[in-house]
Amino acid sequence: MAEQRLLPGDIHWYDLPEDEAEAETEAEEDVPQERPRRRLLGGRVRRAVTNSTAILLLLAAWEALPRLGVVDPVFVPPLSENVVAWYDLLVSGQLPEHLEASLARSLAGFALAIVLAIPLGLLIGWYKPVADFLTPLLELFRNTSAVALLPVFTLILGIGETTKVAFVLYACSWPILLSTVSGVKTVEPLLIKSARSMGLGPVRLFQKVILPAAVPTIFTGVRLAGAYSILVLLFAEMVGAKAGLGYLILDTQSSFRIPDMYAGIITISVLGVLFNLLLVAVERRFSTWRTT
CATH class of the missing domain: 3.30.160 (Double Stranded RNA Binding Domain)
Incomplete structure (x- = not known):
């Protein structure tokens, strides 16, 4: 060569x-x-x-x-005035106080809903006798507005912190419960048949196939519940509360401090967005675990 x-x-x-x-x-x-x-x-x-x-x-x-002048600035002040009012509430310490009270109630009810609703949803979705027994009861309460039941919670539990946490727990449980049941029932049947053909028992089948496949649907309900935990809490804090974002909005509206009222509304909106982003990050983490 x-x-x-x-x-x-x-x-x-x-x-x-x-x-x-x-x-x-x-x-x-x-x-x-x-x-x-x-x-x-x-x-x-x-x-x-x-x-x-x-x-x-x-x-x-x-x-x-x-x-x-397109809208009345008395009732809808410019954004800059509302931001100034938000800053004044922050510096004075009023906003952190109300925010802390709302977060404690919201997170407590939300966490309890996750702990109770997910296992119950897995049980209903996986065992048909349990589903047949509880489905009529679930259909009755799922179509009853949580806000409509607030007076019932108040009459039974009073106007203390227990009522607010229980109210958030009730409202958050439904989206998590229904999404969990749906996630279990909609698992691809071919996956179940393949796992059984490989000799997986009921416990291993549930652990390795059913639960990982249901995770995305479960997190859809968790994210909805995260939004509900903040929204329904506002109603509860407008009844017999002395602190919280709902109380702040109602108090500033009744005393005609409109910029302060909008400051509370802005805080709730930002809090909801941040909470949703946090849940999306957690969902991605669990989705990565599911595919590994």
């Missing part, structure tokens, strides 16, 4: 000193890898701009319409 002749200007990586050869090889590898990174970064920036456009337009309209 004829040897390949090199021209005087031809230099290959194996002709270079070791340091220079490694530097040239790394440079060649970085060039094609840099382009996907730039595309990924550009895609994230575009998505962030697209997702935030509607919110920015809403905030701009909130600031502009009252100043232009």
